[in-house]
Amino acid sequence: MHFEALENFEWYNDPENVRFEDDAMIIYAREGTDFWQSVHRGFKKDDGHFFFCRQAGDFFLTLKWKFEALDKFSQCGIMMRVDERNWFKASIMNESSGGNVLASSLTIGGHSDWAGFNLPRDVCEIWYRLNRVGDDYILSYSLDGVTFIKMRMFYMQSYEEVKTGAYIASPNMADFHAELSMVKLGI
Secondary structure, three states, rough: OOOOHHHHEEEEEEOOEEEOOOOOEEEEEEEEOOEEEEOOOOEEOOOOOEEEEEEEEOEEEEEEEEEOOOOOOOOEEEEEEEEOOOEEEEEEEEOOOOOEEEEEEEOOOOOOOOEEEEOOOOOEHHHHHHEEEEEEEEEEHHHHHHHOEEEEEOOOOOOEEEEEEEEEEEEEEOOEEEEEEEEEEEO
16 A cells, blocks of 8 residues: 555544554554444444545545454444435444454434345455445445455435545454555545
């Protein structure tokens, strides 16, 4: 990863610690962090760590995360955000001892949805790609960095500029960290 390409990126909620090594950024999440809005459960969290740039118009963003075993609900993924009430995230997370889940959540007007499917427990690296075309977004993922599989399409009302980038959160685990080794933004 060329760190010069990240000069336009900034943090929303600084992480516990960030180290740079071997063309990668190692990010340590603070315990208790998450992005979630649930009116019916009265649970709202907006304190996960988001490394982003501001982007107007159509774009694609590709990220690669590498991590060790995930603790329950620890997550690292990709995010597009307008504000605390309107955003999209997708990440690999551990929902139970059975294995990992590749999940996505679209939050509109302060209401989050959730969708996910199981992945093998031994998955320890993943690529995400988010494309914006007008007001439509397409999320794809890859387990090898070559073959990308469309996971979700969604619509977000017209916003000229959005924030897009990588996010990490750790609702339960005190020492969760992951390696961000690719951030590629294009038009």
